Amino acid sequence: MAEVVRREAVYALTAIIVVIMMVDFFFTIPAISAIAGELRTWATIISTMALTLGAVNIIRVHSRNVRRRAPGVWYHSAWLIFIFAFVLLLGFTDINNPSSNPVYKWIFDNAYVSLGQTWYAITGFYIASAAYRAFRARNIDAALLLIAGIFVMLMNAPIGEVIWVQIPRIGRWFNDVGQVPAMRTFLIVAAFGLLAFGFRTLLGRERGFYGEVAGG
Amino acid sequence: MSQETIWERLQRIDRRVIYWLLFILLIIPFIRPLGLPVSIGPQTISLLEGLRKLKEGDVVVVNISSGVSAWPECLPSLVAVSKVLIQQKAKIIYWTSFVDGHMTFEKIVEKVPGFKGLKYGVDYVHLGFYTGAEPTVAQLATNIRAIFTTDYKGTPIDQLPIMRGVNSAKDVKMVISSDTGDYGDYYIRQWRIPYGVPFAEIGIAMIFSSYQPYWPEIIFGMTGGAKGGAELEKLIGEPGDATVTMDAINTSHLLVIVAVILANIGYAATRRRR
Amino acid sequence: MGYPTTIDGILGIWTALALMLFVYSYPLYKENQLFRFAEHFFIGLSLAIAAIIAIQTTIRLAITPLMAGKFYYIIPILLGFMMYFILHRDYRWISRYPIAILVGSSIGLGMRGTIIPNILSQIISTITPPKAGADALSWFNFVYIGIGTILAVMYFLLTFEHKGPLLYPTRLGRWIIMIGLGAYYGNTVLFRMAMLSGRAQFLLQVLGLVPF
Structure with a gap:
């Protein structure tokens, strides 16, 4: 019985929902459309509530660091928990419009925006050093990648046209035509992959997302 | 032991040199804009x-x-x-x-x-x-x-x-x-x-x-x-903002391209030497 | 927006700059305590903001309709709470029910939606020749995209070993993919550099060297 509740019923539920979504698309059955619509709203609610799951988990990990006084780490963990609790408290002063709290807005405008942009941009450094350290024409494959990459870079930078007037045209060809077969292939292959994955899920053979080992 | 060539030394350059160079090159166009025209796709x-x-x-x-x-x-x-x-x-x-x-x-x-x-x-x-x-x-x-x-x-x-x-x-x-x-x-x-x-x-x-x-x-x-x-x-x-950004794109892209070219010359030179 | 004139505005941009420099002290210098401070600050802050927005949205999306008389909304709310059992080893299986709804609806919608834009439309675009009177380059592009797509798809035929009659087509297919990835790399560099240039500009703005 436990096996049915813990596994079989879950696979069946997943399959039923997949079928409802498909039927809703291909046929006009008001009852099915209503159920499909409600399920989509439920999925949105579940996703929204799950957003804090990551926070709960990370706070758990860092609380453990503080409790154990993990050397070189615990004070950073304590700082993380303090900031989390402090900002959360500020947000609760007006949950419908947290930005109405000036301290919250100040932290958001100056710390969150700056750190967000800074972290996202940090990979700029790494891509420059990777270009120097790893981008070698060791064989034809790598040479083709390198040539296409350089022409697209020179097309993207206005200075490419100053170097040679034909560069934007060549770069544009790689960008608009040269890469299309590869990108189109990725779309087609991914679409077939999604269909195969969907049918395996429908049959209860794809179980990785439940936290189980896939296959079977 | 044979003496290290300039290409071999360049291969081992500290990555922080590239990072600093990149950051400085990104700064320059904001102070002295190039104002090059952008081609439209x-x-x-x-x-x-x-x-x-x-x-x-x-x-x-x-x-x-x-x-x-x-x-x-x-x-x-x-x-x-x-x-x-x-x-x-x-x-x-x-x-x-x-x-x-x-x-x-x-x-x-x-x-x-x-x-x-x-x-x-x-x-x-x-x-x-x-x-x-x-x-x-x-x-x-x-x-x-x-x-x-x-x-x-x-x-x-x-x-x-x-x-x-x-x-x-x-x-x-x-x-x-x-x-x-x-x-x-x-x-x-x-x-x-x-x-x-x-x-x-x-x-x-x-x-x-x-x-x-x-x-x-x-x-x-x-x-x-x-x-x-x-x-x-x-x-x-x-x-607007993107037009300003494109100036910095010039210098940073040039750095990346020069880095790729230098690295490949170095790679070819050291491979021949081996 | 000009250079801030209020105390909190000036303090704000200098705090923002300090945090930026703390983070970049890692690539430009080496790992240090200031970097770790900024890193943990950002994680704590991001989690708090995500939690606030999640709670706000849950109230708007589920609690308000529930209070307004849609009593069956208690079901998705309970399902949402069931997700948290994923953190408990013994009761993890309970979280499979909300996951089933998420995965089932996503896969169902994905499957029904992917066929037209990602398979049929791509095939039609590939085999549609240029209009009458098109130049030689358009015809070359048509042939390149057509043959290139077939070769690149062949590279992903993993049911058969890439040898014999498949050896050269799949090798050509790999070259086509490399050209695509090269162009993708070129655009990636653009993205990363545009992001970093934004930070360089901000540094100069705070120092008063360029206008805000």
């Missing part, structure tokens, strides 16, 4: 042509699926597109799948002078945040009110004049999405294909590569990152 031209077809009162959804962290890439196109939408007298509905999306909306309003003559809730609105990926986007197509009951300030959606008669994808004339991830795919699958709503993509530069096979059959126009933003700014005759 056909995708940007078709985006503007599509926007220009809008008529007064047409409802357009602008999906903000990029965060404040991607402003240098995505904000210029969002600003330029908003300017054109205002010129076309379209009704603009913004919504976002990023928790900080309201800041992007407020930044757009700050940067587009045309909003001053418009009334919030009547001519434009920001409905706020949603999550849930494809199921949510699909539900938005069938029933906007199932996902948004209020705008981002908490005003009930039925009290907003702009939302009168706007219930689903059938009531929307166009969707424009600014993406750093997958949301554009969801709008193609759940809005563009089933309902035929014209769709344009104004996301980061890599999205431009991934979505190239969709253009022009499925996506009527697109811009890729700051470059696309600069192209659109040039087309509408209002140079």
Whole structure:
């Protein structure tokens, strides 16, 4: 019985929902459309509530660091928990419009925006050093990648046209035509992959997302 | 032991030298702008042509699926597109799948002078945040009110004049999405294909590569990152942030290309020596 | 927006700059305590903001309709709470029910939506020749995209070993993919550099060397 509740019923539920979504698309059955619509709203609610799951988990990990006084780490963990609790408290002063709290807005405008942009941009450094350290024409494959990459870079930078007037045209060809077969292939292959994955899920053979080992 | 050549020494250069060089090269063009012209791609031209077809009162959804962290890439196109939408007298509905999306909306309003003559809730609105990926986007197509009951300030959606008669994808004339991830795919699958709503993509530069096979059959126009933003700014005759950014793109790209060339010469030289 | 004139505005931009420099002290210098401070600050801050927005959205999306009489909304709310059992080893199986709804609806919607834009439309675009009177380059592009797509798809045929009659087509297919990835890399560099230039500009703005 436990096996049915813990596994079989879950696979069946997943399959039923997949079928409802498909039927809703291909046929006009008001009852099915209503159920499909409600399920989509439920999925949105579940996703929204799950957003804090990551926070709960990370706070758990860092609380453990503080409790154990993990050397070189615990004070950073304590700082993380303090900031989390402090900002959360500020947000609760007006949950419908947290930005109405000036301290919250100040932290958001100056710390969150700056750190967000800074972290996202940090990979700029790494891509420059990777270009120097790893981008070698060791064989034809790598040479083709390198040539296409350089022409697209020179097309993207206005200075490419100053170097040679034909560069934007060549770069544009790689960008608009040269890469299309590869990108189109990725779309087609991914679409077939999604269909195969969907049918395996429908049959209860794809179980990785439940936290189980896939296959079977 | 043979003496190390200059190429071998260059191969072992400390990566921090490259980082500092890059940062300095990014700074210089802001102090001494080069002002080189940007070449315009056909995708940007078709985006503007599509926007220009809008008529007064047409409802357009602008999906903000990029965060404040991607402003240098995505904000210029969002600003330029908003300017054109205002010129076309379209009704603009913004919504976002990023928790900080309201800041992007407020930044757009700050940067587009045309909003001053418009009334919030009547001519434009920001409905706020949603999550849930494809199921949510699909539900938005069938029933906007199932996902948004209020705008981002908490005003009930039925009290907003702009939302009168706007219930689903059938009531929307166009969707424009600014993406750093997958949301554009969801709008193609759940809005563009089933309902035929014209769709344009104004996301980061890599999205431009991934979505190239969709253009022009499925996506009527697109811009890729700051470059696309600069192209659109040039087309509408209002140079903005992306035009400024393109100067720094010159020097940084040159550094990357010179680094690649030097590394490959070094690689060839050391391989021959071995 | 000009240079801030208020105390909190000036303090704000200098705090923002300091945090930026703390983070970049890692690539430009080496790992240090200031970097770790900024890193943990950002994680704590991001989690708090995500939690606030999630709670706000849950109230708007589920609690308000529940209070307004849609009593069956208690079901998705309970399902949402069931997700948290994923953190408990013994009761993890409970979280499979909300996951089933998320995965089932996502896969169902994905499957039904992917066929037209990602398979049919791509095939039609590939085999549609240029219009009458098109130039030689348009015809070359048509042939390149057509043959290139077939070759690149063949590379992903993993059911058969890439030898014999498949050896050269799949090798050519790999080259086509490399060209695509090269162009993608070129756009990636654009993205990363545009992001970093935004930070360089901000540094100069705070120092008053360029206008805000």
